Amino acid sequence: MKPKGIRQFEPLLYLLPAFFFFIVFTYYPFFKTVFNSFFLTNFMGVRKEFVGLENYIRILQDPAFLASVKNTFIYVIVSVPVSVFIALILAIIANKKTLSSPVYETMYALPMAMSTSVCAMIFELMYNPSLGIINELLGTNVSWLTDNRFTIYAISFISVWMNIGYNFLFLLAAVRNVPADLIEAADMEGAGTVRLTTKIILPIISPTVFFLIINSLAKSMMMSGLVIILTDGGRNGSASTMISYMYSQSVNAQNYNNGYASAIIAFIITFVLMLFSFGFEKKYVHYN
């Protein structure tokens, strides 16, 4: 037996290495950003004078930033549930193990292995109004990536496609872990597929679904890559998200003042949303 002091100290010791990197790469930059956001900063990142909340007030009056907040929400609302839902359907379809299982399991999971920039380039070609396959198949004449009305949905679609693979893997494992006797019993009682899914499978796999939703929520709130590569924020910022706005202000326009303030606002909104989601955990997620 070890002395009590060491026992108490031991878990902390394990946390230390990770904590060190968190401090260097996450907490320190975060607090520095919060601090800097109250200053007027030049393009080299040098603080010039204290301006209080001015940076925040300015971007909250900037229609481009407000549009980016709205777009982020549209993006989250469209892409998060849809990608989890489609992955869930695929997981239920693929539930039964057969000889061909490995083939379609791999096919469903494949989008996960694609990098954002490669996907963006492939979809850019597909979305091209005159040369692309999408308009050709749909018989439409839509500028998917430049028409304000469609851009954010076109981008959400790509991200749904990209996230299905990851979500599918987790959900398939969860669905296959549902005890067979439970399903058998329900089957014998005459429960159909819909009833079986909503009453038996969903409650049992709810921790996995919850994890996926929280995970993609955080990722989606921070999404910027697709927007930057495909639209550069769109016309009058019509396709920008909070983080792409932050990027374009800090890097393209060399305006760290707007950059810092938008980063902090994006953080606060995401944080509140996460707290809100965890509120659902108690009610809908079953761990037993």
Add this chain to the structure above:
Amino acid sequence: MKKIVSLVLAALMMLTLLVGCGGNSNSGSGSSGSNGGSSGDEGGVVTIEFWNSAEGAMATSTEYLVGLFNDTVGKDKGIHVNSVFQGGDVVEKLKTLVQANDYSNFPDVGQIYAAGLSTVLQMKNLVPLDTIYESGEYEITLPKEEIIENFLRSYTYEGQTVSLPLNASTMLMYYNKDAAKEAGLDPDAPPKTIAELAEWTDALTVRDGSTVTRYGLNIQMDRYELVNFLAGVSDTGCNYIGDNGGGRDAMMTKLTIGEDGSLMAFLDEWEKVIATGGYKAVNDDERGEFANGLSAINFQSSAQLASMMSNAEGKFELGVAPLPACSDKYGAGAAVGGGSLAMFDMGDAARRQAAWEFMQFMASADSQVYLFEHNGYLPVCKSAYETDAYKAFVESTPEAAVAVEQLNNSDPGMQEPMDLINWELNTLSKDSFIAWTNGEITKQECHDNIVDGFNAKLTEYIRANG
């Protein structure tokens, strides 16, 4: 027992971590030493680092020229150049080093665009081109007088020439000669004014019912396109776009294209182009669509000449023409764009000499003619135009001579402005022109969005940086 083992392991991990960090800080403070290993004096050979932002065909050419230098001049003089691609903008990377106060990891030579000039000037280890020429410290094989004035002015700020022009280009009009013939236009007499461009656009547009199947003209009016079209719209022959000589005599504080009426004069003419209904204002894939016959006229940099020619090969005959003037009232001309080479002092005279040797090689007549042939960049030194290689190439590829002719017709003052927040002008111009073409805003609103929008952003920038 298990607990003891895990405890020991954890302690070991911590130790590794601490050692790792310690090592890090050591290598951080001593990086000038370690840098000296990879770039510096080693066995009589001076190694220098060159950061470039060359992509596509230019990347191949850059690598070729660097290799050629290492094998020829470099070998003779004991110099080796390490070429490093640093993404689209070298200045962005240099800025990161400055922010970290890390001057030891600077390259000896960097490829700099005019837009980055004011940033580079704030770097304390910069060796401006004027200093190189005036110090008497360097062996000069490429005198300053040898470099074409238009290009030198591109890299001059507050009277001081900062860097050596490397790859210079101007915007050109590319058109489908076969389509012009079919439309009953004379393919050898391309439009000379915007009004004529509108006529061509109209004639070249093909419709299937109400849908346009071939646009007469496809051009997204980004900052680059706008400043080029505006370059000649001036009573004095040269439009600086902004005050203080387009931001070259001192920091630009506002756009002048609003108050001097040049933007409106251009918009008045451009309205005719929009009225044809055959003008596509969005860049979905301008070059791809032009190559596939989905548009008949397109504007691109002369640096795209080689790729435009190979894209059109076997499909249609490519026409190349200078930019049309705004109207008969104004002269033609285009703004010079492209990149340059800037030297940074790495604290070693031998490395500075080596860097200068390399820079002169890149701007020399032979290298410049090579870039001209393989990319369409205009030679920056006068003697290049006298070489046999240049003359032979122009004779075999007359399209290449169009950019040179345009340069000769352009006022030396015509440059892309140093508008500091050029990204903002890009966005404002692009968005306003698309909205105007779509009928969402009026001509006056398009004008005001660009001028007032940009000036407001510039004021904000000056407050933080002035």
